[in-house]
Amino acid sequence: MDDKARRSMINAAMAAPYLERAEELELAQRWRNNHDQDAMHRITVAHMRLVISMASRFRHFGxxxxxxxxxxxxxLLEAAARFEPEREVRFSTYATWWIRASMQDYILRNWSIVRGGTSSAQKALFFNLRRLRARLARGDNMLTGPALYKEISSELGVSEADVALMDSRLSSPDSSLNAPMNDEGSGSADRMDFLISDAPLPDEIVGETIDVERRSGWLHKALGVLNDRERQIIAERRLQDEGATLESLGEALGISKERVRQIESRALEKLRVALVSGSSAFLA
Structure with missing residues (x-):
């Protein structure tokens, strides 16, 4: 709605006549019993000043x-459609809840791109935090920090962590990641530039995981071509974080370190042939 249309609506609302209780009841009954659109229109026009008054209370949400x-x-239209005149309640009293609820839902949807909680407790926290914080921060017993959060959480029935989180959200508006870090213009860095991560991309992580599993499978299969002593030497020398020395393996197996080296060399050649054969079969 542009400024001209808004001013026109406000002027029309302020110029609309008030409805006496009897007239309001008659219009409500005409709408309720006969779906008289003119009656609906007169009720809503007469109460647009209530809408404008309530809208002014939510201006600080930006x-x-x-x-x-x-x-x-x-x-207001929803309230008029649901109003039950036989309950003998003034329409303004009934409509206030619907008008407020409609505005609050709009604010929650549009105040931030990050959606907050939608429970009644979270809504109460969102719309009452500023007021409660201002009240508790006044006077001789001024509360701040954790003590303030504790008092607000007690009054609204939410956790202190929720109060702290909502307070931080209300303290600063959303910022675009494409906005410059300073006012120097197009040459300055964007906030996005500081979010670059050196970590591998998701597809790279997945590819590496698949390759590791594939190589592990080939190695496990290739180890099957070795005899027990060859497998033990390869495991101790090549598959440990800190490989055993030729001397220690020779002592454990009762052979010389030169013999251990020869067995290891032969085992590595057998593994190479088995791995090349396995990878060639896979690629084929």
Missing amino acids: LSMGDLIQEGHVG
């Missing part, structure tokens, strides 16, 4: 006044 009025008008 949203367009015109958009708030439009959302409140939706709530």
Whole structure:
């Protein structure tokens, strides 16, 4: 809604006559019993000043006044459609809840691109945190920090962690990652530039995992061509973080270190042939 349309709506709302209780009841009954559109229109027009008044209470959330009025008008129409005149309640009293609920839902959807909690407790926290914080921060017993969060959490029935999180969200607006870090113009770095990670990309991680599993399978199969002593030497010398020495393996097996080296060399050649054969079969 542009400024001209908003001003026109506000002027029309302020010029609309108030409805006496009897007239309001008659219009509500005409709508309820006969679906008289003119009666519905007169009820809603007469109460648009209520919508405008309530919209002004939510201006500090930084949203367009015109958009708030439009959302409140939706709530007003919903209230008019559901109003039950036989309950003997003034329409303004009934409509207030619907108007407020419609505006609050709009604010929660549009105040931030990060969606907050939608439970009644989270909504109460969102819309009452500033007021409670201001009240508890006044006077001689001024509360701040954890003590403030504890008092607010007790009053609203939410956790202190939720209070702290909501306080941080309300303290600063959303910032675009494409916005420059300073006011120097197009030559300055964007916030996105500082989010670059040196970690591998997801497809690289997946590819490496697949390759490791494939190589492990080939090695396990290739080890099957070795006899027990060859497998033991390869395992002790090549498959440990700290490989055993030729001397220690020779002592354990009762052979010379030169013999251990010869067996290892022969085993490595057998593994090479088996691995080349296995990879060639896979590629084929």
